[in-house]
Amino acid sequence: MDAFALLVGGILPYLTVVVFLVGMGYRFRAWFKAPQPGKMTLFPAPDSTAGGVLAETLFFPSLFKGDKVLWSFAWIFHATLALVFLGHIRVFTGLVDRILMAVGMSADNIGVMSATAGGVAGVVLLGTGLLLLIRRLTIQRVREISRVPDFFALLLLIAIIGTGDLMRFGPHFDLEQTRVWARSLLAFSPDVPRNGLFLVHALFAMLLIIYVPFSKILHFGGIFFTQTLVKRS
C-alpha cells in the first residue's frame, strides 16, 4: 500500500472523525455556556417555535425576502447538497440497495436511477457552487468583504464536487470498493481503494469535514441559537 493511499484511506478518516466530533462538541458547548441576558426580539418576529426554526432552516425565508437571486442559488445548493449526502449512504453501505431490491427493484434499475439522480445532483451542485463563486467575484458588495476563507470554502467544495462528478461521469467506479473500505475502517484494518481520483475526492472531503468546526461553514449550527433569540416575548 503506497503512502498516499494509506494516509488518505487509512489514517485521515480516523483523524477526521475525532477532530470533527471534538471540534463540534467544543463549539456547541461554548455556545450553550455563553449567557444571553435578554431576547433580541425583531418584528415581524420570525416564529421561533420548533416549527418556525425548522422552516427557517429548510427554506431560508429571511434570505428569500432579502436577496432572491442569492436565495435561489443558496437554496438549490443546499437542497442538492442534502440529497447528495443521502446518496452517499449508498456509497458506503449496500443496505439501501438491499432494501430497494426487497421492494422489487432490479440491480440494473437501481443503477440507472442512481446514475440519473446522482448525475443531475452532481451537475446542479457544481453549477450552483460555481454561481456562488462567480457571485462572490463579480458583485461589488460581496467581493469587497470576501477573503481567503470565503474562497477557500467554495473552492474546496467545488473541488470535491468536481472530482465526484468525474468519477460519476468518467470510467466506471465500482461502489463495492467504498463499501469494503467503510467496513474495513469500522474493523480498524483499513482496506483502501487504489483509485487515484477517488483518493483525491476523499482527501478533499475529509479536509472540508475537518474544517467545518473551525469555520463559518458551521453557520448551520449557530442559526438555531440566533433564531430562538428573536422570538416574541
Added chain:
Amino acid sequence: MAQDTAHVGAGPATKRPEVVRAKESPVVDPEQVIRAITAIDGGPRVLKLYMEMCARCGTCASQCPVYYGKAEKKYNPVERSDLIRDIYKKHCTTTGKLLGALVGARDYRDGELEAWAEHFYTCTGCRRCATYCPMGIDNSVIARKGRAILEAAGMTPDTMQKVVRISLETGNTDGASPEAFKAAIEFLEEEMKEEHGVDIKIPVDVVGADYFYVPPSGDVLVNPEATTGVAKVFYALGLQDRWTMSSHYFDGANYGLFTGNDADMKADNKPYVEEAKRLGCKVLFMGECGHAYRIMKMMMEPARWWGDLPFTIMNCMEFTAEQIKAGKLQFDKSKNPQPVTYHDPCNFGRSCDIVEEPRIILKASCQDFREMYPNRGENWCCGGGGGLSAMDDIHEFRMTVSGVKKMEQVRATGAKYVAAACSNCKRQLAQLMEYYKEDIAVGGVHDMLSRSILINGKAAKRVDYT
C-alpha cells in the same frame, strides 16, 4: 428654547450648532480595548455567534440604508462589524490564532479608536440588516459594542456625550427646568382653549392619576401638537383628571442606548420608574418616541431591571387606536385634506411591533392616507437612527448617505405630510425636506389627530398649520 437640543423638530430653518471636538484625544489603553473584545467569548451569546457565523454573503449591505446611500466599502455592514470581529478572531478562535491574517484575524492597532468613532457612528442601528440576514445577524448590536468601547475610552463623539450629560443632570435631554416645562404646558393649555373654547387640561404632578404620560421632551417643547393630541383624547373620553405628566420627568429619550453605556441607560431610566411609583400610576403611558418605548417595554420590563413593577407599560398610540376602534372618538377629516404618509420608526416597527396603531389613528383623522413602501417591519430607516439624528457634525452624511433612501420613499408617496412617531425621525426627516427643498411637512401622529378630533362636536378652529 429649541436651539441647542437633541430634538429640534419640524420647524423650518434648523439651527446647526458649531461642532466642538475634543482637541486632544484621551490616552487609550490597547489592553482595555482587547479585553472588552475578548470578553465576548463568554457571552452574551448572540454577540458571540455574530463573531463566528457570518456567511459573508452581502445580503445585509443590500438592505442597509447607509450602504444604499453610498456603496462604499467602509459603509458595508460586514466591513464595520469586522473592526471588532477581526480582533476577536485573533484572540478567540482557533483559525485566527493559528493562521492570523490569512483568515482576516488581526490585533488592535494603536490609535485606531479615532477611526472607530467615525465608523460606529455611521450605523443607524435600524436593524434592517438583521431582518434579512440568513443567519439573523444584527450588525447594530456589534456597532453598539463598538460604541461601548469608545465610551469606555472617553471617545464618544461630543454631540452624543453632551446629550447624555444633560439628560442625567436635568432628567431630560433638552435640559429644561421644571419651571420652563410648566410654562410650556400653560402655553399649550391656552392654545387648546383658543382652538376649542373649552379648558382642556394637561395635569402635572398629580399623585394618584392612572396614566403617567412620558413623551420625548420635544413633544412638549418643540412639536407640542402630539401632546395636545393626547390631552384632547383624554378630554374627549372624560378622563381629563385621570392622567398626569411630571414636571421633573417628561422625557423618555435615553441616549445611553446610543452610546452603548448600559450604566447610563439604566441611570437615565430609573428616575422614570421611581416617578411612576411615586405618582402611584397604573399605566406608564409612553409617548411618540420609539427608543424610549423600546427601552421600557422590550428591555427594562422583561429583564426586570428594577424588579416587579406596580404598573403596566403602554404606548399612547395603542391606547388611542383602541378608543378609535371602540368608536369612542370622532373626527372631522376635512381638517386634514392633504395626502399624509406614515414613516415607521425602526424602534417602533422592527423592535416593538407598534405598526397598526399609528395607521388606525392617521386613517381616522386624515382624508388621504398613503402607505410608503416597503413599510412596517420592513421600512427603511430615516437615516438618523441610533442617535445620529442629534449629531449636527454628521449632517452632510445624514443628508447625502443615510437619508437618501428615505427621501426617495417619501417622494414616491406624493404625500405633503410625513408623520413619524419619533422625535429623532422627525428631526432627520425635517432636515431632509429642507436639504432637498421639498415642500413636505413633518410631524407626529397625534398631531394629525389634534387637528381633526371633535371636542364637544367641533374640531379645532385653527386651520392653517404651516
